[in-house]
Amino acid sequence: MALDSIEGSLKERGVRLTRQRQILLELIDKTGEHLDAERLYQLAKERDPKLNRVTVYRTLKMLKSSGLVDELDLMHFTGDQHFYETRLKQEHAHMVCLRCGRVEEFFGEPLQRLRKQIESHFGFQILVARTEIGGYCAHCQTLRLREVEELRSQVEASPVGAPLPPAKRARRA
Amino acid sequence: MALDSIEGSLKERGVRLTRQRQILLELIDKTGEHLDAERLYQLAKERDPKLNRVTVYRTLKMLKSSGLVDELDLMHFTGDQHFYETRLKQEHAHMVCLRCGRVEEFFGEPLQRLRKQIESHFGFQILVARTEIGGYCAHCQTLRLREVEELRSQVEASPVGAPLPPAKRARRA
DNA sequence: GTTAGTGCAAACCTTTTGCAGCTCT
DNA sequence: AGAGCTGCAAAAGGTTTGCACTAAC
Numbered sequence: 001m002a003l004d005s006i007e008g009s010l011k012e013r014g015v016r017l018t019r020q021r022q023i024l025l026e027l028i029d030k031t032g033e034h035l036d037a038e039r040l041y042q043l044a045k046e047r048d049p050k051l052n053r054v055t056v057y058r059t060l061k062m063l064k065s066s067g068l069v070d071e072l073d074l075m076h077f078t079g080d081q082h083f084y085e086t087r088l089k090q091e092h093a094h095m096v097c098l099r100c101g102r103v104e105e106f107f108g109e110p111l112q113r114l115r116k117q118i119e120s121h122f123g124f125q126i127l128v129a130r131t132e133i134g135g136y137c138a139h140c141q142t143l144r145l146r147e148v149e150e151l152r153s154q155v156e157a158s159p160v161g162a163p164l165p166p167a168k169r170a171r172r173a
Numbered sequence: 174m175a176l177d178s179i180e181g182s183l184k185e186r187g188v189r190l191t192r193q194r195q196i197l198l199e200l201i202d203k204t205g206e207h208l209d210a211e212r213l214y215q216l217a218k219e220r221d222p223k224l225n226r227v228t229v230y231r232t233l234k235m236l237k238s239s240g241l242v243d244e245l246d247l248m249h250f251t252g253d254q255h256f257y258e259t260r261l262k263q264e265h266a267h268m269v270c271l272r273c274g275r276v277e278e279f280f281g282e283p284l285q286r287l288r289k290q291i292e293s294h295f296g297f298q299i300l301v302a303r304t305e306i307g308g309y310c311a312h313c314q315t316l317r318l319r320e321v322e323e324l325r326s327q328v329e330a331s332p333v334g335a336p337l338p339p340a341k342r343a344r345r346a
Numbered sequence: 347g348t349t350a351g352t353g354c355a356a357a358c359c360t361t362t363t364g365c366a367g368c369t370c371t
Numbered sequence: 372a373g374a375g376c377t378g379c380a381a382a383a384g385g386t387t388t389g390c391a392c393t394a395a396c
Contacts, residue, residue: 016350016395037385052353057386073246075301080253080361080385093287095297106291114266114283114304122277123311124268128248131287131304138296189370189375210360225378230361253360253386 002088003029006068015062023047024059034072034083034103060084067127075134077101091115093131099140106133176202179241179259188235196220197232207245207256207276233257240300248307250274264288266304272313279306 003025007017023044028035031043041056063069063084072083075096093106111131118124136144179198180190196217201208204216214229236242236257245256248269266279284304291297309317 014350014396018351018395020352050353054354054387055352058351061387071249075303076244082385093291095291095295097297098300104295104297106287106295108287108290108294110283110287110290113286114279114281117281117283118266118268118279118306121281122268122279123314124270124277124306124308125314126306126308127271128307129304130248130306131302133291133297133299133303134301135297135299141296141298187371187375191370191376193377223378227362227379228377231376234362255360 002086005088006063006086009066009068013066015066020044020048020051020055021059023051024056025063028063028069028084029086034074034085036081036083038081040084070128070130072130073132074103075132077134091129093133095133095135095137097137097140098134099136099144102137104137178261179236182239182241186239188239193217193221193224193228194232196224197229201236201242201257202259207247207258209254209256211254213257243301243303245303246305247276248305250307264302266306268306268308268310270310270313271307272309272317275310277310 006025006029007022010017010021024040027040027043035043037053037056037060040060041051041053044051044056060069060082064071067087069084069086072085072094074083074094075098077096077098078101089105090107091111093111095104095106096102097104111129115126115129119126176198179202180195183190183194197213200213200216208216210226210229210233213233214224214226217224217229233242233255237244240260242257242259245258245267247256247267248271250269250271251274262278263280264284266284268277268279269275270277284302288299288302292299
């Protein structure tokens with residue numbers, strides 16, 4: 001199991017497996033989503049109401065600098081938080097739909113190719129690699145078109161020019 | 174000249190070319206570095222001491238959502254700011270040395286390949302793509318080795334185990 | 347028993363917002 | 372003239388730090 005390999009890696013280096021860390025590790029490992037610090041904190045609090053937000057940040061930082069998790073931004077679609085995932089899968093790119101927010105993963109040879117070229121051309125020793133792509137998913141492309149049409153006709157209908165709905169930043173609940 | 178094409182694009186869409194924006198555009202275009210908002214603000218203030226930090230943020234946001242500049246994180250090597258570059262060059266990846274902070278750019282076919290595969294396999298309409306890679310540049314790899322050696326011998330020399338120098342976050346002056 | 351790790355409160359950095367007044371076109 | 376833009380002050384969002392206490396090994 002994935003959790004075991006991470007816990008093993010920590011134990012070897014003399015990192016203590018506290019109750020809090022076990023909770024956080026399990027959540028990161030088992031949850032099928034890309035969690036940010038706040039969401040992880042909320043989930044962790046369900047299991048241990050005393051667990052502090054700061055511990056979440058410290059744990060994530062530790063896991064990141066140990067190379068056990070990767071940090072993502074997901075194109076800052078929802079804000080400026082960072083998202084985390086364990087380094088278990090093969091390297092992959094993240095595609096974020098800028099309309100619905102859905103995140104898809106792309107595995108495939110261009111990524112390995114890129115890695116190899118960079119290592120050989122530059123003699124660069126890669127520790128982390130991150131590819132994030134923003135755009136419209138197949139489903140949203142058509143919806144998007146319709147929306148743009150609607151806006152256009154609204155603008156033409158109103159003499160002054162109707163203001164576009166402001167693209168507000170997603171706020172936390 | 175690059176500036177012209179950006180200014181043209183803005184003018185077409187009825188965006189005003191204020192004195193402040195001209196200053197900022199010229200700095201982004203002419204400066205050969207990846208600037209973050211604060212640095213851009215400092216540079217802009219030299220030309221117009223009244224220019225406000227908020228205007229920098231608003232201008233960057235506008236340029237980004239117009240697709241005229243790209244936003245980078247450079248692996249958060251120096252902190253959580255964002256860096257900006259005009260979209261004039263061909264698509265490229267950024268390689269950040271996690272020791273010296275140097276940033277190199279990689280152009281090359283794997284990037285185009287990646288783009289095409291994602292578009293064809295998923296029917297995904299790409300608007301922005303970002304590849305950032307962290308590691309050690311050729312030069313720092315040897316230096317890094319030496320540093321690790323030194324640390325090791327220090328640890329062996331001291332009975333308690335000397336604490337490693339903490340990797341503090343880079344603070345602003 | 348030590349030392350690493352935790353919780354709490356407070357700070358910090360980066361970015362956004364509301365609003366009154368200024369300025370491009 | 373008038374919408375669009377700016378500056379200012381204040382706030383927000385996300386993350387880190389200092390310190391005293393606690394718990395893992």
